[in-house]
Every structure is written in structure tokens, then in C-alpha cells.
Amino acid sequence: MKIAVLVKQVPDTGEQRNLDPATGLVDRGGENVLDEINERALEVALRYKDANKGTEVVVVSMGPDTLTKGLRKALSMGADAALHVLDDSLAGADAGRTAAVLAGAVRSVAADLVVAGNESTDGRGGVVPAMVAEHLAVPVLSAIDTVELTESEVSGHRSTASGSLQASAPLPAVISVTERSAEARFPSFKGIMTAKRKPLTVMSVSELGRLPGTQEQTIIVSTLRSPARAAGRRIVDEGNAGNELAEFLRSDRLI
Secondary structure, eight states: OEEEEEOOEEEOTTSOOOBOTTTOSBOOSSOEEEOHHHHHHHHHHHHHHHHSTTOEEEEEEEOOGGGHHHHHHHHHHTOSEEEEEOOGGGTTBOHHHHHHHHHHHHHHHTOSEEEEESSOTTTOOOOHHHHHHHHHTOOEEEEESOOEEOSSEEEEEEEETTEEEEEEEESSEEEEEOTTSOOOOOOOHHHHHHHTTSOEEEEOGGGGOOOSSOOOBOOOOOOOOOOOOOOOOOOOOSSOHHHHHHHHHHHTTOO
């Protein structure tokens, strides 16, 4: 079986995130890391590979040349190969263009299963996995918490507002996993060393063949910073703090 894992490099979640005032897009000039939810998606694929020798795991992504660092980490975690779609025309690509390009990349590796995170930590659109499935004309199981995989079928539990449901689909298929899925492993020293010798293929959009749609881009018409948080009201207890607190809660209709 061949499993393709969609990954993305995003600004470090531990740092302050900002919008570029000139473009309105996320400022990616600082530290960028492999998205944690994508690491969990990769872990799902690697666990199946651990139990089923002969499985091939390929990480697929699109982005600037700095993406190489994130792809090398995925390889050091245990992926067998990486495919990087690198093309200046993809700068600012919207979800539709992104899905079309990723679907073209997945098609080129002939994957039996595509695994992705349910949403990236920088965009949080949560629609790309389903759009990729639409381009590939295969079923999709979105936002599943657990994954069970066989040679012919994938299934898992999905949380709902009233409980959970069990869903399944025949292969080939696309799935997206949530933060409740398998916790990602750390790269071993051996993995870090062997990652340097694993294939990392770089392709342009033109090499993917004819893709549907045009070169859609996200266009930001304006940006606005959130106002600074105002200092809260301090109540000094002089024997009447309880009454003042109750009055404050009552004025905001909290009691």
C-alpha cells in the first residue's frame, strides 16, 4: 500500500503571529515548523507501516523553498519519500487552487490513501482534504478521531455534537484526522541521519499536468489589528466587596 500524507509548514505556534500589512497574508518571515496536526496525520500512516511491511509513506506539500526543512523532519520521523511542489505562481493560492495542486501531486504518486490534518493551525479553513477528495473522485472521511485501516477499507470514529459515529469507506480514499488521533513520534538519531539520503522530489505546477481552474489567489482587501486589551476593574475589599461583585455580575446579566 502507498499512503500519501499532506503536510504544511506554518509559523511556530509558540510565537506571535502577524499579518503582513502590505499583502494581508500571514507573515511567514519568522520561524516556520511542520504543522503539529500534520505530524499526527503522519503518525497514523507510520503506525500502519510499522505493522505492515512493504507499505510506502510519501509526504506531499506545496510551498516555498524553506519547506525543505519541514519535509526533512517528516522523512526523519519515518516517511520514505517527499514530494515538494515549488512554484512562484502558488504564492497566496486560495483553498481551491491549493486543493487542485495537491490533488495533482497525489495523483502523480498513485497513493491508495491520503491522510491529512483536519485543519491547519494558520488558516483553519478545514476544507482542503474534502476538496482534494473531490478532485480525485474518491470518498472522504473528515475529522476522524481514530483510524482503522485494512488493505481495502479505512474506518474511524468521528465526534459529533450529540456523541460519535462510526464511518468507513473503501480505498482509495482521503481522510483527515483531529488532535485526538495518534500523538506524533520524535525523530530518532538514525532517522535524522537516513533522512538525508531519502528521495525529496521537487516539481513545478506545469509538471503536474493540466489542473482544473485558474491561478486563484486569496485577495485581502483590508486588515485591522485587534484593540489592546483594557485593564479590568479592581475591587478592594473594604467590607462591601461581595456586594460590589454581585452588582458587577448583575450589570452584565451574568446572574
